Amino acid sequence: MVAIVNYALRMTGSFSMFSFIIVAYSRAKASAERMEEVLLADGGTEEQESGSGRLPAGDLLFENVSFTYEGAEKDVLHGISFHVRPGEKLAIMGATGSGKSTLLNLIPRFFEPTSGRVLLDGRDILDWPLKDLRNAIGYVPQQSMLFTGSIHENLGWGDSEAGLDELEEAARKAQIHDSVERFPEKYGTRVGQKGVNLSGGQKQRLSIARALVRHPSILILDDSTSALDVKTENALWEALEGERATMLVVTQKVGTAAGADRILLLDEGRVSGYGTHQELLAQSELYRQIVESQSTNAGEVNGDV
Numbered sequence: 001m002v003a004i005v006n007y008a009l010r011m012t013g014s015f016s017m018f019s020f021i022i023v024a025y026s027r028a029k030a031s032a033e034r035m036e037e038v039l040l041a042d043g044g045t046e047e048q049e050s051g052s053g054r055l056p057a058g059d060l061l062f063e064n065v066s067f068t069y070e071g072a073e074k075d076v077l078h079g080i081s082f083h084v085r086p087g088e089k090l091a092i093m094g095a096t097g098s099g100k101s102t103l104l105n106l107i108p109r110f111f112e113p114t115s116g117r118v119l120l121d122g123r124d125i126l127d128w129p130l131k132d133l134r135n136a137i138g139y140v141p142q143q144s145m146l147f148t149g150s151i152h153e154n155l156g157w158g159d160s161e162a163g164l165d166e167l168e169e170a171a172r173k174a175q176i177h178d179s180v181e182r183f184p185e186k187y188g189t190r191v192g193q194k195g196v197n198l199s200g201g202q203k204q205r206l207s208i209a210r211a212l213v214r215h216p217s218i219l220i221l222d223d224s225t226s227a228l229d230v231k232t233e234n235a236l237w238e239a240l241e242g243e244r245a246t247m248l249v250v251t252q253k254v255g256t257a258a259g260a261d262r263i264l265l266l267d268e269g270r271v272s273g274y275g276t277h278q279e280l281l282a283q284s285e286l287y288r289q290i291v292e293s294q295s296t297n298a299g300e301v302n303g304d305v
């Protein structure tokens with residue numbers, strides 16, 4: 001595994017993509033061969049190296065997308081359609097195993113749809129140079145990965161020369177700046193092995209800040225605010241309002257989903273509801289059940305900060 005990790009870092013040069021791969025790897029329990037294939041595709045093709053540098057606006061359209069994992073008998077996603085315009089926020093909800101992460105994996109082309117199309121700015125993502133596509137995506141996984149080094153290096157993707165002003169701005173938006181300022185060596189504080197221990201919520205916020213540093217056109221948060229308390233999470237959404245990024249946010253929290261422009265509710269790989277909070281309340285029995293179950297538990301504090 002260590003060899004794979006080092007190889008991943010060399011090939012991708014991108015810690016966001018690296019953590020994405022590691023998460024995809026551990027969840028998929030993929031073979032080492034498959035892993036290598038993914039990494040080579042990420043770093044080695046001619047197409048990759050010669051990206052046009054064009055930054056998409058972030059208009060994302062899923063057109064009747066179905067997906068089956070290689071060797072699996074059944075589709076994991078069935079005829080998924082939705083549209084997120086530049087700067088909009090889509091919340092994705094659904095029970096465990098309903099296909100949320102699989103859907104997200106299609107966007108940076110870790111997998112390709114079995115049928116249907118994903119369009120970015122009106123162009124099939126299969127026709128985008130992979131480098132441009134992946135550079136445009138900021139991804140924060142469920143389990144954030146920090147590497148051994150300073151907070152500064154972690155935020156700057158291993159580049160200790162990255163401007164502190166820029167990193168601080170991202171850290172403020174991600175609601176982690178104040179915590180960092182309280183560490184003994186502030187942004188120079190080491191994390192990871194032999195570094196300070198960070199809470200789950202602090203790791204999530206650092207990981208969000210790291211994604212923001214890249215100014216992505218598409219920001220994907222895969223249940224990566226689960227450990228934040230309501231107040232911190234609200235402050236985060238408020239701070240992200242000025243971002244031009246299109247956001248896809250997997251969440252279990254109705255409060256978070258209600259603040260999105262639209263909600264996509266998945267049930268066993270199918271769209272069971274799609275619309276605003278109010279529209280889903282009116283249309284979807286499943287959504288009403290989720291809302292009901294969470295209002296019963298209202299007042300419970302979610303995780304640490």
Ligand SMILES: Nc1ncnc2c1ncn2[C@@H]1O[C@H](COP(=O)(O)OP(=O)(O)OP(=O)(O)O)[C@@H](O)[C@H]1O
Nearest residue numbers: 027028069072076095096097098099100101102103
């Ligand atoms: N690499 C894989 N190969 C085969 N099946 C997979 C693979 N990855 C996921 N699956 C299956 O696909 C289905 C959807 O999984 P997925 O991780 O997308 O769901 P999810 O909604 O994100 O779940 P969770 O909320 O637990 O993260 C599940 O049945 C899962 O077992």
